[in-house]
Every structure is written in structure tokens, then in C-alpha cells.
Amino acid sequence: MSERNHSRVTEFILAGLTDQPELQLPLLLLFLGICLLTVLGNLGMIILILLSSHLHTPMYFLLSSLSFIDLCYSTVITPKMLPNFVTKKNVISYEECMTQLYFFLAFVTSECHMLAAMAYDCYVAICNPLLCTVTMSYQVCSWMVGGVYGMGLIGAAVHTLCMLRVVFCKANVINHYFCDLLPLMELACSSTYVNEVVLLCLSAFNIFIPTLTILGSYIFIRASILQIKSTEGRFKAFSTCSSHFSAVAVSFGSLAFMYPQPSSVSSKDKGKVSSVFYTTVVPMLNPMIYSLRNRDVKLALSKLLQKNDGPCVKTYLP
Numbered sequence: 001m002s003e004r005n006h007s008r009v010t011e012f013i014l015a016g017l018t019d020q021p022e023l024q025l026p027l028l029l030l031f032l033g034i035c036l037l038t039v040l041g042n043l044g045m046i047i048l049i050l051l052s053s054h055l056h057t058p059m060y061f062l063l064s065s066l067s068f069i070d071l072c073y074s075t076v077i078t079p080k081m082l083p084n085f086v087t088k089k090n091v092i093s094y095e096e097c098m099t100q101l102y103f104f105l106a107f108v109t110s111e112c113h114m115l116a117a118m119a120y121d122c123y124v125a126i127c128n129p130l131l132c133t134v135t136m137s138y139q140v141c142s143w144m145v146g147g148v149y150g151m152g153l154i155g156a157a158v159h160t161l162c163m164l165r166v167v168f169c170k171a172n173v174i175n176h177y178f179c180d181l182l183p184l185m186e187l188a189c190s191s192t193y194v195n196e197v198v199l200l201c202l203s204a205f206n207i208f209i210p211t212l213t214i215l216g217s218y219i220f221i222r223a224s225i226l227q228i229k230s231t232e233g234r235f236k237a238f239s240t241c242s243s244h245f246s247a248v249a250v251s252f253g254s255l256a257f258m259y260p261q262p263s264s265v266s267s268k269d270k271g272k273v274s275s276v277f278y279t280t281v282v283p284m285l286n287p288m289i290y291s292l293r294n295r296d297v298k299l300a301l302s303k304l305l306q307k308n309d310g311p312c313v314k315t316y317l318p
Contacts, residue, residue: 058124072107077100110148166184166192250285
């Protein structure tokens with residue numbers, strides 16, 4: 001045992017997306033552009049909601065929290081990913097790797113539950129509009145956001161603690177562009193049975209439970225929309241949740257493809273493609289989805305650009 005501890009890995013090498021030299025520069029420019037769009041889009045959405053008084057509603061309060069998660073999400077992965085395209089070896093220390101793993105899992109878990117909370121808000125807004133201000137009050141929204149972050153932090157802590165008990169004593173090249181659970185487990189010298197059981201259990205909770213919440217909400221939403229007699233009323237009700245439905249589709253589609261399966265049946269190439277999508281593309285797409293397909297956001301942006309809407313320092317109005 002002492003010999004194993006003596007030869008324990010102290011740093012890892014991130015293999016990156018590809019080892020083809022002709023693709024390095026195009027990929028660097030591509031992901032640098034995605035990173036800039038992600039930061040500008042999510043930061044812009046947060047500032048827009050903060051400054052526009054008519055966006056101080058439960059829906060946009062939760063949306064600003066989603067944008068904050070996406071903003072932090074992208075900064076955990078992309079800055080360490082970019083050096084892979086210009087250096088021969090992208091080295092990350094053991095401590096940095098575990099830290100990146102923790103924050104990545106915290107934010108990706110928080111995003112799943114935040115989308116579920118936003119689906120519940122859509123359900124309340126369409127099915128119980130008269131009780132919306134009571135059901136989705138400032139206190140309720142604050143507790144929901146706190147619960148979302150709490151589940152993300154606790155789930156990430158469980159995964160990271162399980163990973164810290166794993167011994168890495170030989171190979172140190174991670175066949176990925178960041179420290180993720182499955183690529184790390186492939187390098188383990190010790191048993192990863194506990195890690196895989198925890199992965200499957202928490203994946204069931206963090207993907208399937210929010211999915212059931214979202215599906216349940218949309219079943220009631222659809223039933224309520226069908227009861228609306230006017231075409232204009234149906235369109236207005238549908239437009240309220242169409243942006244959220246699009247965000248759910250792209251987020252859960254990529255996550256469900258990746259995690260609810262043991263590492264033994266996971267394809268490395270498919271895992272990288274899926275990871276690129278939900279770690280870089282989804283955080284960039286979310287603010288675009290909510291801005292391009294949302295009339296209120298377009299109106300708020302137009303007013304802000306025309307300087308017709310005065311600055312407001314309130315962060316929430318029930």
C-alpha cells in the first residue's frame with residue numbers, strides 16, 4: 001500500500017478533442033468565439049433583467065439564475081480547454097482537476113433542477129394565473145433557487161468525495177478535454193464500483209426526477225391550453241413556455257445521452273461529442289433561445305437601447 005501511495009499521480013494531461021494539427025487553429029477560433037458569445041449572452045441577459053422593471057417577475061428571476069449558472073458553467077470548462085489547441089501538453093494538477101470536477105458537476109446539476117423549477121413556474125403561470133403572485137412569491141422563488149444550488153453543491157460533493165478515494169497510480173492522460181467522471185474512472189488503479197453506483201443513482205435523481213417534473217408540468221399546461229377557446233389565447237399561452245421547452249430539449253437531450261450508463265458501455269467519441277454540446281454549446285444557446293423567441297425580452301432590449309426605460313436597481317418584484 002505504501003508503494004502505491006508513493007507512485008500516486010500528482011498531475012494529469014488533458015488529451016483534448018483531437019490530435020490532428022490541421023484542426024487545432026480552426027477549433028481554437030471556434031471555441032474562443034463560443035466562449036465570448038456565452039459570456040456576453042448570459043451576462044447581457046442578467047443585466048437586461050436587472051435593469052428592465054417589467055421583467056421583474058418570477059419567470060425572469062429564475063431565468064437570470066439560469067443565466068448565472070450558464071455563465072459560471074462555461075468559465076469552469078472553456079478556459080482550461082483552449083490551451084489544448086496551442087500546446088503539446090495541457091497539464092492540470094490533481095487538485096485543479098478535482099476542483100474543476102466539483103464545480104462542473106455542481107453547475108450541471110443545478111441547471112437540470114433550475115429547468116425543472118422554470119417548468120413549474122410555467123405551469124403556475126398558465127394553469128393558475130390568478131394565484132401566480134402567491135404561489136410564486138419572492139420567498140418561494142428564493143427557496144427554490146436556494147434548493148437548486150443546494151442540490152448541485154451536495155451532489156457534486158458526493159461525487160468528488162468518491163473520486164478522492166480512487167487511486168491513480170499509473171496512467172495520467174485523460175482522454176477528454178476536462179476532468180469528467182467517466183474519463184477519470186478509466187484511469188483508476190483501484191475499484192470504481194462505488195463511484196459507478198453513485199453515478200447511476202445520482203443520475204437517476206438529477207436527470208429523471210427533473211424530467212418527470214417537466215413532463216408533468218407540460219401535461220397540465222397542454223390540457224389548459226386546449227381548454228382555451230380563442231386561437232390568440234392559445235398562441236399567447238404557448239409562447240409563454242415555448243422558449244423553456246426548447247432549452248429543456250437541448251439540455252436534457254445531451255445529458256441523458258451521456259450519464260445514465262456505466263463506463264463500460266460508454267463510447268469515448270460519443271462522450272466527447274455529447275460533452276462539447278452540453279458544456280459549451282448549450283450555455284451559449286440558452287440566452288439566444290430566450291431572447292430570440294421571447295417578446296418581453298425583445299421589448300425590454302429595445303427600450304433599453306432607446307433609453308426609454310430608466311435604470312432600476314431592484315432585483316425582484318413579486
